[in-house]
Amino acid sequence: MENYTVDEYALCTRFKSKRRKERLVKEDFEKHLIQLRKREKELWKKRKDLPLIPLENPYQKGWQRCFVLREDVVRSSEAEFYRTLLEKINTWQFSSEKSFKRKKKRKRKHVYVEKLQTVKEFSEWEWKSPKLELTEKEKVHFYKRERWCSNFKRDKIHYVFNEPWRYILRVSPYMITHTKMVDSDLESEIQLLENYIVNLDLRNKINRLIHGSSLKWSYYEKENPKETSPIKNKSLNTLYQQYLDEMI
Template structure:
């Protein structure tokens, strides 16, 4: 009987214990994760190395906001002065939404607040 028990022992057939099986599964999973992360980093590097290609018809995503003269001022005799002045002090804002509202956190909630637009300060010099 002793001979039969020895022939089926863990030492002869190199059977894995439950703990060792679980440990090997975890190691294998970790190795797969490391491979995926390395592939992703390589893809990001390749994407960053791609050259820029000019578009045939350039386009802009989102909305653009700037100041414009009123119709009555553009028809007035001093319109040229105001056009030149506005060119120097005008500001441009870009935003993905037409509302130009920013979400600010107030009392544990994100509330949309209006984004104000100002002219550049005109110095006397």
């Protein structure tokens, strides 16, 4: 009778080898992390879809600034055309100061300069996209312009509105009239799931499984509570090894 090793004997029987057991446990652990991510997205979507509730006492929170038609353009025969175009290219800015000034360092001194605001410009990709809402008549009022992009280190093409004088900026109070509904049970479940992921330091592992990289966004860069206590601190490898031993 021949002598067989444990692995060879496992191949001839229905018993799983040690290597296969470890692989199955690892796959089960990764499936568990993927389910955590799916559940987290479902909870976020539920919170996002909660309705708005009108406030009994609306209050002002800073100022808002946007473009409106000039008075002479409003009285012209093409007022409706430029009003429709403005709905597609209008921009908004918000500020705590009515002057809409920002701090800027100039000659080793901090000075306040007014924020620049223009109507919307379209990139080359947006201009060629079939989802662009502009009509052919509206496209005639734009011209192509090359501008240096410091991020890509090259000139990029933009399509700019050629008659900005038809619109002027108007400042108005920014009023808060509605607030988001708060579901205490939903918030409790979201916080419970987030605490589980943060305490066990599973965020980078989940991102590597879903996206292929850790993706350390600032939203996820939170201090692990267990890192403050060396006695309670356990790495992911230690937790996974314990999980592996229990399953095997």
